[in-house]
Amino acid sequence: MSNFNKDGLGNILFVAIAVCLVCSIVVSGAAVALKPAQMKNRELDQKQNILRAAGMLPADSNVAADGRGVEELFASxxxxxxxxxxxxxxxxxxxxxxxxxxxxxxxxxxxxxxxxxxxxxxxxxxxxxxxxxxxxxxxxxxxxxxxxxxxxxxxxxxxxxxxxxxxxxxxxxxxxxxxxxxxxxxxxxxxxxxxxxxxxxxxxxxxxxxxxxxxxxxxxxxxxxxxxxxxxxxxxxxxxxxxxxxxxxxxxxxxxxxxxxxxxx
Ligand SMILES: Cc1cc2nc3c(=O)[nH]c(=O)nc-3n(C[C@H](O)[C@H](O)[C@H](O)COP(=O)(O)O)c2cc1C
Incomplete structure:
Protein backbone atom coordinates (compact mmCIF):
# COMPACT_ATOMS: atom_id res chain seq x y z
CA MET A 1 0.00 0.00 0.00
CA SER A 2 2.84 2.32 0.93
CA ASN A 3 4.40 2.17 -2.59
CA PHE A 4 1.05 3.01 -4.34
CA ASN A 5 1.67 6.28 -6.21
CA LYS A 6 -1.65 7.89 -7.22
CA ASP A 7 0.22 10.59 -9.17
CA GLY A 8 2.12 8.05 -11.25
CA LEU A 9 1.75 8.20 -15.05
CA GLY A 10 0.26 4.70 -15.26
CA ASN A 11 -2.35 5.47 -12.65
CA ILE A 12 -3.36 8.78 -14.25
CA LEU A 13 -3.68 7.08 -17.66
CA PHE A 14 -5.71 4.23 -16.14
CA VAL A 15 -8.16 6.63 -14.47
CA ALA A 16 -8.45 8.80 -17.62
CA ILE A 17 -9.14 5.77 -19.84
CA ALA A 18 -11.63 4.34 -17.33
CA VAL A 19 -13.52 7.66 -17.15
CA CYS A 20 -13.60 7.90 -20.99
CA LEU A 21 -14.83 4.32 -21.25
CA VAL A 22 -17.61 4.80 -18.69
CA CYS A 23 -18.67 8.11 -20.31
CA SER A 24 -18.75 6.61 -23.81
CA ILE A 25 -20.82 3.65 -22.57
CA VAL A 26 -23.28 6.04 -20.88
CA VAL A 27 -23.52 8.34 -23.95
CA SER A 28 -23.93 5.54 -26.51
CA GLY A 29 -26.36 3.72 -24.20
CA ALA A 30 -28.45 6.89 -23.93
CA ALA A 31 -28.31 7.44 -27.71
CA VAL A 32 -29.53 3.88 -28.35
CA ALA A 33 -32.21 4.06 -25.63
CA LEU A 34 -33.50 7.46 -26.83
CA LYS A 35 -33.55 6.58 -30.54
CA PRO A 36 -37.14 5.20 -30.55
CA ALA A 37 -38.39 8.30 -28.67
CA GLN A 38 -36.58 10.60 -31.13
CA MET A 39 -38.07 8.76 -34.11
CA LYS A 40 -41.53 8.99 -32.57
CA ASN A 41 -41.12 12.73 -31.93
CA ARG A 42 -39.92 13.32 -35.49
CA GLU A 43 -42.93 11.42 -36.81
CA LEU A 44 -45.30 13.39 -34.55
CA ASP A 45 -43.72 16.64 -35.70
CA GLN A 46 -44.23 15.67 -39.35
CA LYS A 47 -47.87 14.79 -38.70
CA GLN A 48 -48.41 18.16 -36.99
CA ASN A 49 -46.87 19.99 -39.96
CA ILE A 50 -49.12 18.14 -42.40
CA LEU A 51 -52.24 18.81 -40.30
CA ARG A 52 -51.34 22.50 -39.90
CA ALA A 53 -50.85 22.91 -43.65
CA ALA A 54 -54.24 21.27 -44.15
CA GLY A 55 -55.79 23.79 -41.73
CA MET A 56 -56.84 21.01 -39.35
CA LEU A 57 -54.63 22.01 -36.41
CA PRO A 58 -54.05 25.50 -34.97
CA ALA A 59 -50.51 26.92 -35.18
CA ASP A 60 -50.24 27.22 -31.40
CA SER A 61 -51.87 24.02 -30.19
CA ASN A 62 -51.72 20.27 -30.66
CA VAL A 63 -55.44 19.92 -30.25
CA ALA A 64 -58.08 20.88 -32.83
CA ALA A 65 -61.10 23.03 -31.96
CA ASP A 66 -63.22 19.88 -31.72
CA GLY A 67 -60.84 18.38 -29.14
CA ARG A 68 -59.19 15.86 -31.46
CA GLY A 69 -55.45 15.34 -31.07
CA VAL A 70 -52.70 14.83 -33.65
CA GLU A 71 -52.88 11.03 -33.90
CA GLU A 72 -56.67 11.02 -34.16
CA LEU A 73 -56.68 13.72 -36.84
CA PHE A 74 -53.86 12.17 -38.80
CA ALA A 75 -55.62 8.80 -38.83
CA SER A 76 -57.92 10.21 -41.54
C1 LIG B 1 -29.88 41.41 -43.26
C2 LIG B 1 -30.83 41.28 -44.41
C3 LIG B 1 -31.68 40.21 -44.45
C4 LIG B 1 -32.56 40.04 -45.52
N1 LIG B 1 -33.39 38.95 -45.56
C5 LIG B 1 -34.19 38.78 -46.61
C6 LIG B 1 -35.05 37.63 -46.70
O1 LIG B 1 -35.12 36.77 -45.82
N2 LIG B 1 -35.81 37.50 -47.83
C7 LIG B 1 -35.79 38.42 -48.85
O2 LIG B 1 -36.47 38.23 -49.85
N3 LIG B 1 -35.05 39.52 -48.76
C8 LIG B 1 -34.25 39.72 -47.67
N4 LIG B 1 -33.48 40.83 -47.59
C9 LIG B 1 -33.71 41.92 -48.53
C10 LIG B 1 -33.17 41.68 -49.90
O3 LIG B 1 -31.82 41.83 -49.84
C11 LIG B 1 -33.85 42.68 -50.87
O4 LIG B 1 -33.48 43.95 -50.50
C12 LIG B 1 -35.36 42.58 -50.82
O5 LIG B 1 -35.71 41.28 -51.17
C13 LIG B 1 -36.05 43.59 -51.71
O6 LIG B 1 -37.45 43.44 -51.45
P1 LIG B 1 -38.52 44.61 -51.75
O7 LIG B 1 -38.42 44.87 -53.21
O8 LIG B 1 -39.84 44.02 -51.34
O9 LIG B 1 -38.12 45.76 -50.89
C14 LIG B 1 -32.59 41.00 -46.55
C15 LIG B 1 -31.73 42.09 -46.49
C16 LIG B 1 -30.86 42.24 -45.45
C17 LIG B 1 -29.95 43.43 -45.41
Missing part, protein backbone atom coordinates in the same frame (compact mmCIF):
# COMPACT_ATOMS: atom_id res chain seq x y z
CA UNK A 77 -54.92 10.52 -43.89
CA UNK A 78 -53.28 7.75 -45.88
CA UNK A 79 -49.67 8.19 -47.00
CA UNK A 80 -49.07 6.87 -50.53
CA UNK A 81 -45.91 6.70 -52.64
CA UNK A 82 -46.23 8.27 -56.09
CA UNK A 83 -44.13 8.00 -59.29
CA UNK A 84 -43.80 11.67 -60.22
CA UNK A 85 -43.18 11.17 -63.97
CA UNK A 86 -46.24 9.00 -64.61
CA UNK A 87 -48.32 10.41 -61.77
CA UNK A 88 -49.29 6.89 -60.73
CA UNK A 89 -49.38 5.43 -57.26
CA UNK A 90 -46.30 3.32 -56.54
CA UNK A 91 -48.28 0.51 -54.94
CA UNK A 92 -45.19 -1.66 -54.51
CA UNK A 93 -43.41 0.97 -52.39
CA UNK A 94 -44.14 1.45 -48.70
CA UNK A 95 -44.79 5.21 -48.30
CA UNK A 96 -43.15 5.26 -44.87
CA UNK A 97 -39.86 4.23 -46.51
CA UNK A 98 -39.92 7.17 -48.96
CA UNK A 99 -37.60 10.07 -48.13
CA UNK A 100 -38.01 12.51 -51.05
CA UNK A 101 -35.22 14.85 -49.96
CA UNK A 102 -32.69 12.04 -49.57
CA UNK A 103 -33.80 10.48 -52.87
CA UNK A 104 -33.20 13.80 -54.65
CA UNK A 105 -29.51 13.54 -53.68
CA UNK A 106 -29.19 10.08 -55.23
CA UNK A 107 -28.65 10.19 -59.03
CA UNK A 108 -30.19 6.69 -59.31
CA UNK A 109 -33.41 7.82 -57.60
CA UNK A 110 -33.79 11.30 -59.07
CA UNK A 111 -33.42 13.38 -62.20
CA UNK A 112 -31.37 16.43 -62.93
CA UNK A 113 -33.35 19.57 -63.73
CA UNK A 114 -32.02 21.99 -66.29
CA UNK A 115 -32.14 25.75 -65.70
CA UNK A 116 -35.38 26.22 -67.64
CA UNK A 117 -37.12 23.47 -65.68
CA UNK A 118 -35.75 24.25 -62.25
CA UNK A 119 -37.89 27.22 -61.24
CA UNK A 120 -37.80 26.11 -57.59
CA UNK A 121 -33.97 25.93 -57.66
CA UNK A 122 -33.75 22.44 -56.21
CA UNK A 123 -31.16 21.03 -58.63
CA UNK A 124 -32.53 17.48 -58.70
CA UNK A 125 -36.03 16.05 -58.36
CA UNK A 126 -36.75 12.67 -56.81
CA UNK A 127 -38.48 10.01 -58.97
CA UNK A 128 -40.79 8.87 -56.19
CA UNK A 129 -42.42 11.11 -53.61
CA UNK A 130 -45.14 10.72 -51.03
CA UNK A 131 -48.61 12.25 -50.77
CA UNK A 132 -51.09 12.36 -47.89
CA UNK A 133 -54.65 11.71 -48.95
CA UNK A 134 -57.79 12.20 -46.89
CA UNK A 135 -60.80 10.47 -48.40
CA UNK A 136 -64.45 10.79 -47.46
CA UNK A 137 -67.64 9.24 -48.79
CA UNK A 138 -67.52 11.45 -51.89
CA UNK A 139 -63.85 10.91 -52.71
CA UNK A 140 -60.81 13.00 -51.86
CA UNK A 141 -61.38 15.72 -49.26
CA UNK A 142 -57.77 16.89 -48.84
CA UNK A 143 -54.48 16.21 -50.54
CA UNK A 144 -51.22 17.25 -48.89
CA UNK A 145 -47.99 17.44 -50.91
CA UNK A 146 -44.40 17.88 -49.70
CA UNK A 147 -42.90 20.96 -51.39
CA UNK A 148 -39.55 22.71 -51.31
CA UNK A 149 -37.65 25.46 -53.08
CA UNK A 150 -34.99 28.09 -52.64
CA UNK A 151 -35.74 31.44 -51.01
CA UNK A 152 -32.99 33.98 -50.36
CA UNK A 153 -30.78 32.16 -47.84
CA UNK A 154 -31.65 28.54 -48.35
CA UNK A 155 -34.27 25.92 -49.17
CA UNK A 156 -37.73 26.23 -47.68
CA UNK A 157 -39.30 22.85 -46.81
CA UNK A 158 -43.03 22.57 -46.32
CA UNK A 159 -46.40 21.13 -47.20
CA UNK A 160 -49.04 22.40 -49.59
CA UNK A 161 -52.61 21.25 -48.98
CA UNK A 162 -55.35 21.17 -51.61
CA UNK A 163 -59.10 20.86 -51.22
CA UNK A 164 -60.98 17.90 -52.64
CA UNK A 165 -61.48 19.69 -55.98
CA UNK A 166 -57.66 19.45 -56.38
CA UNK A 167 -57.46 23.01 -57.65
CA UNK A 168 -58.10 25.10 -54.58
CA UNK A 169 -55.38 25.62 -51.98
CA UNK A 170 -56.41 24.81 -48.44
CA UNK A 171 -53.10 25.82 -46.87
CA UNK A 172 -49.34 26.16 -47.07
CA UNK A 173 -46.83 25.85 -44.25
CA UNK A 174 -43.07 25.59 -43.95
CA UNK A 175 -41.39 23.53 -41.24
CA UNK A 176 -37.84 24.49 -42.12
CA UNK A 177 -36.27 27.55 -43.76
CA UNK A 178 -33.40 29.99 -43.35
CA UNK A 179 -35.18 33.25 -44.25
CA UNK A 180 -34.69 36.32 -42.08
CA UNK A 181 -37.15 36.77 -39.19
CA UNK A 182 -39.36 39.79 -39.92
CA UNK A 183 -38.59 39.69 -43.68
CA UNK A 184 -38.64 36.36 -45.53
CA UNK A 185 -39.33 34.68 -42.19
CA UNK A 186 -42.84 36.12 -42.39
CA UNK A 187 -43.69 32.93 -44.30
CA UNK A 188 -44.49 31.66 -40.79
CA UNK A 189 -46.87 34.51 -39.97
CA UNK A 190 -50.37 33.03 -39.48
CA UNK A 191 -51.94 36.16 -41.04
CA UNK A 192 -49.95 35.71 -44.25
CA UNK A 193 -50.59 31.98 -44.30
CA UNK A 194 -54.33 32.62 -43.99
CA UNK A 195 -54.12 34.44 -47.33
CA UNK A 196 -53.44 31.11 -49.10
CA UNK A 197 -56.74 29.54 -48.10
CA UNK A 198 -59.11 29.34 -51.07
CA UNK A 199 -56.58 30.52 -53.66
CA UNK A 200 -57.02 28.93 -57.10
CA UNK A 201 -54.11 26.92 -58.36
CA UNK A 202 -54.68 26.12 -62.06
CA UNK A 203 -55.74 28.25 -65.00
CA UNK A 204 -58.12 26.91 -67.66
CA UNK A 205 -55.24 25.06 -69.40
CA UNK A 206 -54.28 23.41 -66.11
CA UNK A 207 -51.10 25.45 -65.75
CA UNK A 208 -50.14 26.29 -62.14
CA UNK A 209 -50.81 30.01 -61.92
CA UNK A 210 -50.36 31.17 -58.34
CA UNK A 211 -49.22 34.79 -58.34
CA UNK A 212 -47.66 36.62 -55.36
CA UNK A 213 -48.38 40.29 -55.87
CA UNK A 214 -47.59 43.61 -54.21
CA UNK A 215 -51.07 44.93 -54.97
CA UNK A 216 -54.07 42.72 -55.49
CA UNK A 217 -56.34 42.88 -58.52
CA UNK A 218 -59.79 44.30 -57.98
CA UNK A 219 -62.45 41.93 -56.76
CA UNK A 220 -64.24 40.43 -59.74
CA UNK A 221 -61.09 40.44 -61.86
CA UNK A 222 -60.41 36.74 -62.66
CA UNK A 223 -56.70 37.25 -61.84
CA UNK A 224 -57.60 37.93 -58.18
CA UNK A 225 -58.45 34.25 -57.63
CA UNK A 226 -54.78 33.28 -58.12
CA UNK A 227 -53.25 36.05 -56.02
CA UNK A 228 -51.57 36.01 -52.62
CA UNK A 229 -49.94 39.04 -50.95
CA UNK A 230 -46.18 39.33 -51.53
CA UNK A 231 -44.05 39.53 -48.38
CA UNK A 232 -42.97 43.14 -47.96
CA UNK A 233 -39.21 43.72 -48.05
CA UNK A 234 -38.68 40.09 -49.08
CA UNK A 235 -38.88 39.92 -52.85
CA UNK A 236 -36.53 36.94 -53.10
CA UNK A 237 -38.43 34.83 -50.58
CA UNK A 238 -41.70 35.84 -52.23
CA UNK A 239 -40.48 34.71 -55.68
CA UNK A 240 -39.08 31.54 -54.15
CA UNK A 241 -42.43 30.63 -52.59
CA UNK A 242 -44.39 31.43 -55.76
CA UNK A 243 -41.98 29.36 -57.84
CA UNK A 244 -41.94 26.38 -55.54
CA UNK A 245 -45.74 26.18 -55.40
CA UNK A 246 -45.98 26.42 -59.18
CA UNK A 247 -43.14 23.91 -59.65
CA UNK A 248 -44.55 21.21 -57.35
CA UNK A 249 -48.06 21.46 -58.76
CA UNK A 250 -46.75 21.51 -62.34
CA UNK A 251 -45.69 18.89 -64.88
CA UNK A 252 -42.37 18.13 -63.18
CA UNK A 253 -43.93 17.93 -59.74
CA UNK A 254 -47.28 16.44 -58.76
CA UNK A 255 -49.09 17.80 -61.85
CA UNK A 256 -49.39 14.39 -63.61
CA UNK A 257 -50.60 12.78 -60.36
CA UNK A 258 -53.22 15.48 -59.80
CA UNK A 259 -54.37 15.13 -63.43
CA UNK A 260 -54.75 11.37 -62.95
CA UNK A 261 -56.77 11.89 -59.78
CA UNK A 262 -59.05 14.38 -61.51
CA UNK A 263 -59.56 11.98 -64.38
CA UNK A 264 -60.51 9.34 -61.80
CA UNK A 265 -57.52 7.12 -62.55
Missing amino acids: FTARAVHLDSGEYANDIDASSVDPIRAAKDPAASRDLDDGEDIATIGRRENVSVVYVMEGDDGIEKLVLPVRGYGLWGTLLGYLALDGDLETISGLGFYDHKETPGLGGEVDNPKWKAGWVGVRLYDDEHNPSVDLVKSRSAEGNPAAAYEVDALSGATFTTRGVENLVNFWTGELGFGPFIKNLRAGA
Whole structure:
Protein backbone atom coordinates (compact mmCIF):
# COMPACT_ATOMS: atom_id res chain seq x y z
CA MET A 1 0.00 0.00 0.00
CA SER A 2 2.84 2.32 0.93
CA ASN A 3 4.40 2.17 -2.59
CA PHE A 4 1.05 3.01 -4.34
CA ASN A 5 1.67 6.28 -6.21
CA LYS A 6 -1.65 7.89 -7.22
CA ASP A 7 0.22 10.59 -9.17
CA GLY A 8 2.12 8.05 -11.25
CA LEU A 9 1.75 8.20 -15.05
CA GLY A 10 0.26 4.70 -15.26
CA ASN A 11 -2.35 5.47 -12.65
CA ILE A 12 -3.36 8.78 -14.25
CA LEU A 13 -3.68 7.08 -17.66
CA PHE A 14 -5.71 4.23 -16.14
CA VAL A 15 -8.16 6.63 -14.47
CA ALA A 16 -8.45 8.80 -17.62
CA ILE A 17 -9.14 5.77 -19.84
CA ALA A 18 -11.63 4.34 -17.33
CA VAL A 19 -13.52 7.66 -17.15
CA CYS A 20 -13.60 7.90 -20.99
CA LEU A 21 -14.83 4.32 -21.25
CA VAL A 22 -17.61 4.80 -18.69
CA CYS A 23 -18.67 8.11 -20.31
CA SER A 24 -18.75 6.61 -23.81
CA ILE A 25 -20.82 3.65 -22.57
CA VAL A 26 -23.28 6.04 -20.88
CA VAL A 27 -23.52 8.34 -23.95
CA SER A 28 -23.93 5.54 -26.51
CA GLY A 29 -26.36 3.72 -24.20
CA ALA A 30 -28.45 6.89 -23.93
CA ALA A 31 -28.31 7.44 -27.71
CA VAL A 32 -29.53 3.88 -28.35
CA ALA A 33 -32.21 4.06 -25.63
CA LEU A 34 -33.50 7.46 -26.83
CA LYS A 35 -33.55 6.58 -30.54
CA PRO A 36 -37.14 5.20 -30.55
CA ALA A 37 -38.39 8.30 -28.67
CA GLN A 38 -36.58 10.60 -31.13
CA MET A 39 -38.07 8.76 -34.11
CA LYS A 40 -41.53 8.99 -32.57
CA ASN A 41 -41.12 12.73 -31.93
CA ARG A 42 -39.92 13.32 -35.49
CA GLU A 43 -42.93 11.42 -36.81
CA LEU A 44 -45.30 13.39 -34.55
CA ASP A 45 -43.72 16.64 -35.70
CA GLN A 46 -44.23 15.67 -39.35
CA LYS A 47 -47.87 14.79 -38.70
CA GLN A 48 -48.41 18.16 -36.99
CA ASN A 49 -46.87 19.99 -39.96
CA ILE A 50 -49.12 18.14 -42.40
CA LEU A 51 -52.24 18.81 -40.30
CA ARG A 52 -51.34 22.50 -39.90
CA ALA A 53 -50.85 22.91 -43.65
CA ALA A 54 -54.24 21.27 -44.15
CA GLY A 55 -55.79 23.79 -41.73
CA MET A 56 -56.84 21.01 -39.35
CA LEU A 57 -54.63 22.01 -36.41
CA PRO A 58 -54.05 25.50 -34.97
CA ALA A 59 -50.51 26.92 -35.18
CA ASP A 60 -50.24 27.22 -31.40
CA SER A 61 -51.87 24.02 -30.19
CA ASN A 62 -51.72 20.27 -30.66
CA VAL A 63 -55.44 19.92 -30.25
CA ALA A 64 -58.08 20.88 -32.83
CA ALA A 65 -61.10 23.03 -31.96
CA ASP A 66 -63.22 19.88 -31.72
CA GLY A 67 -60.84 18.38 -29.14
CA ARG A 68 -59.19 15.86 -31.46
CA GLY A 69 -55.45 15.34 -31.07
CA VAL A 70 -52.70 14.83 -33.65
CA GLU A 71 -52.88 11.03 -33.90
CA GLU A 72 -56.67 11.02 -34.16
CA LEU A 73 -56.68 13.72 -36.84
CA PHE A 74 -53.86 12.17 -38.80
CA ALA A 75 -55.62 8.80 -38.83
CA SER A 76 -57.92 10.21 -41.54
CA PHE A 77 -54.92 10.52 -43.89
CA THR A 78 -53.28 7.75 -45.88
CA ALA A 79 -49.67 8.19 -47.00
CA ARG A 80 -49.07 6.87 -50.53
CA ALA A 81 -45.91 6.70 -52.64
CA VAL A 82 -46.23 8.27 -56.09
CA HIS A 83 -44.13 8.00 -59.29
CA LEU A 84 -43.80 11.67 -60.22
CA ASP A 85 -43.18 11.17 -63.97
CA SER A 86 -46.24 9.00 -64.61
CA GLY A 87 -48.32 10.41 -61.77
CA GLU A 88 -49.29 6.89 -60.73
CA TYR A 89 -49.38 5.43 -57.26
CA ALA A 90 -46.30 3.32 -56.54
CA ASN A 91 -48.28 0.51 -54.94
CA ASP A 92 -45.19 -1.66 -54.51
CA ILE A 93 -43.41 0.97 -52.39
CA ASP A 94 -44.14 1.45 -48.70
CA ALA A 95 -44.79 5.21 -48.30
CA SER A 96 -43.15 5.26 -44.87
CA SER A 97 -39.86 4.23 -46.51
CA VAL A 98 -39.92 7.17 -48.96
CA ASP A 99 -37.60 10.07 -48.13
CA PRO A 100 -38.01 12.51 -51.05
CA ILE A 101 -35.22 14.85 -49.96
CA ARG A 102 -32.69 12.04 -49.57
CA ALA A 103 -33.80 10.48 -52.87
CA ALA A 104 -33.20 13.80 -54.65
CA LYS A 105 -29.51 13.54 -53.68
CA ASP A 106 -29.19 10.08 -55.23
CA PRO A 107 -28.65 10.19 -59.03
CA ALA A 108 -30.19 6.69 -59.31
CA ALA A 109 -33.41 7.82 -57.60
CA SER A 110 -33.79 11.30 -59.07
CA ARG A 111 -33.42 13.38 -62.20
CA ASP A 112 -31.37 16.43 -62.93
CA LEU A 113 -33.35 19.57 -63.73
CA ASP A 114 -32.02 21.99 -66.29
CA ASP A 115 -32.14 25.75 -65.70
CA GLY A 116 -35.38 26.22 -67.64
CA GLU A 117 -37.12 23.47 -65.68
CA ASP A 118 -35.75 24.25 -62.25
CA ILE A 119 -37.89 27.22 -61.24
CA ALA A 120 -37.80 26.11 -57.59
CA THR A 121 -33.97 25.93 -57.66
CA ILE A 122 -33.75 22.44 -56.21
CA GLY A 123 -31.16 21.03 -58.63
CA ARG A 124 -32.53 17.48 -58.70
CA ARG A 125 -36.03 16.05 -58.36
CA GLU A 126 -36.75 12.67 -56.81
CA ASN A 127 -38.48 10.01 -58.97
CA VAL A 128 -40.79 8.87 -56.19
CA SER A 129 -42.42 11.11 -53.61
CA VAL A 130 -45.14 10.72 -51.03
CA VAL A 131 -48.61 12.25 -50.77
CA TYR A 132 -51.09 12.36 -47.89
CA VAL A 133 -54.65 11.71 -48.95
CA MET A 134 -57.79 12.20 -46.89
CA GLU A 135 -60.80 10.47 -48.40
CA GLY A 136 -64.45 10.79 -47.46
CA ASP A 137 -67.64 9.24 -48.79
CA ASP A 138 -67.52 11.45 -51.89
CA GLY A 139 -63.85 10.91 -52.71
CA ILE A 140 -60.81 13.00 -51.86
CA GLU A 141 -61.38 15.72 -49.26
CA LYS A 142 -57.77 16.89 -48.84
CA LEU A 143 -54.48 16.21 -50.54
CA VAL A 144 -51.22 17.25 -48.89
CA LEU A 145 -47.99 17.44 -50.91
CA PRO A 146 -44.40 17.88 -49.70
CA VAL A 147 -42.90 20.96 -51.39
CA ARG A 148 -39.55 22.71 -51.31
CA GLY A 149 -37.65 25.46 -53.08
CA TYR A 150 -34.99 28.09 -52.64
CA GLY A 151 -35.74 31.44 -51.01
CA LEU A 152 -32.99 33.98 -50.36
CA TRP A 153 -30.78 32.16 -47.84
CA GLY A 154 -31.65 28.54 -48.35
CA THR A 155 -34.27 25.92 -49.17
CA LEU A 156 -37.73 26.23 -47.68
CA LEU A 157 -39.30 22.85 -46.81
CA GLY A 158 -43.03 22.57 -46.32
CA TYR A 159 -46.40 21.13 -47.20
CA LEU A 160 -49.04 22.40 -49.59
CA ALA A 161 -52.61 21.25 -48.98
CA LEU A 162 -55.35 21.17 -51.61
CA ASP A 163 -59.10 20.86 -51.22
CA GLY A 164 -60.98 17.90 -52.64
CA ASP A 165 -61.48 19.69 -55.98
CA LEU A 166 -57.66 19.45 -56.38
CA GLU A 167 -57.46 23.01 -57.65
CA THR A 168 -58.10 25.10 -54.58
CA ILE A 169 -55.38 25.62 -51.98
CA SER A 170 -56.41 24.81 -48.44
CA GLY A 171 -53.10 25.82 -46.87
CA LEU A 172 -49.34 26.16 -47.07
CA GLY A 173 -46.83 25.85 -44.25
CA PHE A 174 -43.07 25.59 -43.95
CA TYR A 175 -41.39 23.53 -41.24
CA ASP A 176 -37.84 24.49 -42.12
CA HIS A 177 -36.27 27.55 -43.76
CA LYS A 178 -33.40 29.99 -43.35
CA GLU A 179 -35.18 33.25 -44.25
CA THR A 180 -34.69 36.32 -42.08
CA PRO A 181 -37.15 36.77 -39.19
CA GLY A 182 -39.36 39.79 -39.92
CA LEU A 183 -38.59 39.69 -43.68
CA GLY A 184 -38.64 36.36 -45.53
CA GLY A 185 -39.33 34.68 -42.19
CA GLU A 186 -42.84 36.12 -42.39
CA VAL A 187 -43.69 32.93 -44.30
CA ASP A 188 -44.49 31.66 -40.79
CA ASN A 189 -46.87 34.51 -39.97
CA PRO A 190 -50.37 33.03 -39.48
CA LYS A 191 -51.94 36.16 -41.04
CA TRP A 192 -49.95 35.71 -44.25
CA LYS A 193 -50.59 31.98 -44.30
CA ALA A 194 -54.33 32.62 -43.99
CA GLY A 195 -54.12 34.44 -47.33
CA TRP A 196 -53.44 31.11 -49.10
CA VAL A 197 -56.74 29.54 -48.10
CA GLY A 198 -59.11 29.34 -51.07
CA VAL A 199 -56.58 30.52 -53.66
CA ARG A 200 -57.02 28.93 -57.10
CA LEU A 201 -54.11 26.92 -58.36
CA TYR A 202 -54.68 26.12 -62.06
CA ASP A 203 -55.74 28.25 -65.00
CA ASP A 204 -58.12 26.91 -67.66
CA GLU A 205 -55.24 25.06 -69.40
CA HIS A 206 -54.28 23.41 -66.11
CA ASN A 207 -51.10 25.45 -65.75
CA PRO A 208 -50.14 26.29 -62.14
CA SER A 209 -50.81 30.01 -61.92
CA VAL A 210 -50.36 31.17 -58.34
CA ASP A 211 -49.22 34.79 -58.34
CA LEU A 212 -47.66 36.62 -55.36
CA VAL A 213 -48.38 40.29 -55.87
CA LYS A 214 -47.59 43.61 -54.21
CA SER A 215 -51.07 44.93 -54.97
CA ARG A 216 -54.07 42.72 -55.49
CA SER A 217 -56.34 42.88 -58.52
CA ALA A 218 -59.79 44.30 -57.98
CA GLU A 219 -62.45 41.93 -56.76
CA GLY A 220 -64.24 40.43 -59.74
CA ASN A 221 -61.09 40.44 -61.86
CA PRO A 222 -60.41 36.74 -62.66
CA ALA A 223 -56.70 37.25 -61.84
CA ALA A 224 -57.60 37.93 -58.18
CA ALA A 225 -58.45 34.25 -57.63
CA TYR A 226 -54.78 33.28 -58.12
CA GLU A 227 -53.25 36.05 -56.02
CA VAL A 228 -51.57 36.01 -52.62
CA ASP A 229 -49.94 39.04 -50.95
CA ALA A 230 -46.18 39.33 -51.53
CA LEU A 231 -44.05 39.53 -48.38
CA SER A 232 -42.97 43.14 -47.96
CA GLY A 233 -39.21 43.72 -48.05
CA ALA A 234 -38.68 40.09 -49.08
CA THR A 235 -38.88 39.92 -52.85
CA PHE A 236 -36.53 36.94 -53.10
CA THR A 237 -38.43 34.83 -50.58
CA THR A 238 -41.70 35.84 -52.23
CA ARG A 239 -40.48 34.71 -55.68
CA GLY A 240 -39.08 31.54 -54.15
CA VAL A 241 -42.43 30.63 -52.59
CA GLU A 242 -44.39 31.43 -55.76
CA ASN A 243 -41.98 29.36 -57.84
CA LEU A 244 -41.94 26.38 -55.54
CA VAL A 245 -45.74 26.18 -55.40
CA ASN A 246 -45.98 26.42 -59.18
CA PHE A 247 -43.14 23.91 -59.65
CA TRP A 248 -44.55 21.21 -57.35
CA THR A 249 -48.06 21.46 -58.76
CA GLY A 250 -46.75 21.51 -62.34
CA GLU A 251 -45.69 18.89 -64.88
CA LEU A 252 -42.37 18.13 -63.18
CA GLY A 253 -43.93 17.93 -59.74
CA PHE A 254 -47.28 16.44 -58.76
CA GLY A 255 -49.09 17.80 -61.85
CA PRO A 256 -49.39 14.39 -63.61
CA PHE A 257 -50.60 12.78 -60.36
CA ILE A 258 -53.22 15.48 -59.80
CA LYS A 259 -54.37 15.13 -63.43
CA ASN A 260 -54.75 11.37 -62.95
CA LEU A 261 -56.77 11.89 -59.78
CA ARG A 262 -59.05 14.38 -61.51
CA ALA A 263 -59.56 11.98 -64.38
CA GLY A 264 -60.51 9.34 -61.80
CA ALA A 265 -57.52 7.12 -62.55
C1 LIG B 1 -29.88 41.41 -43.26
C2 LIG B 1 -30.83 41.28 -44.41
C3 LIG B 1 -31.68 40.21 -44.45
C4 LIG B 1 -32.56 40.04 -45.52
N1 LIG B 1 -33.39 38.95 -45.56
C5 LIG B 1 -34.19 38.78 -46.61
C6 LIG B 1 -35.05 37.63 -46.70
O1 LIG B 1 -35.12 36.77 -45.82
N2 LIG B 1 -35.81 37.50 -47.83
C7 LIG B 1 -35.79 38.42 -48.85
O2 LIG B 1 -36.47 38.23 -49.85
N3 LIG B 1 -35.05 39.52 -48.76
C8 LIG B 1 -34.25 39.72 -47.67
N4 LIG B 1 -33.48 40.83 -47.59
C9 LIG B 1 -33.71 41.92 -48.53
C10 LIG B 1 -33.17 41.68 -49.90
O3 LIG B 1 -31.82 41.83 -49.84
C11 LIG B 1 -33.85 42.68 -50.87
O4 LIG B 1 -33.48 43.95 -50.50
C12 LIG B 1 -35.36 42.58 -50.82
O5 LIG B 1 -35.71 41.28 -51.17
C13 LIG B 1 -36.05 43.59 -51.71
O6 LIG B 1 -37.45 43.44 -51.45
P1 LIG B 1 -38.52 44.61 -51.75
O7 LIG B 1 -38.42 44.87 -53.21
O8 LIG B 1 -39.84 44.02 -51.34
O9 LIG B 1 -38.12 45.76 -50.89
C14 LIG B 1 -32.59 41.00 -46.55
C15 LIG B 1 -31.73 42.09 -46.49
C16 LIG B 1 -30.86 42.24 -45.45
C17 LIG B 1 -29.95 43.43 -45.41
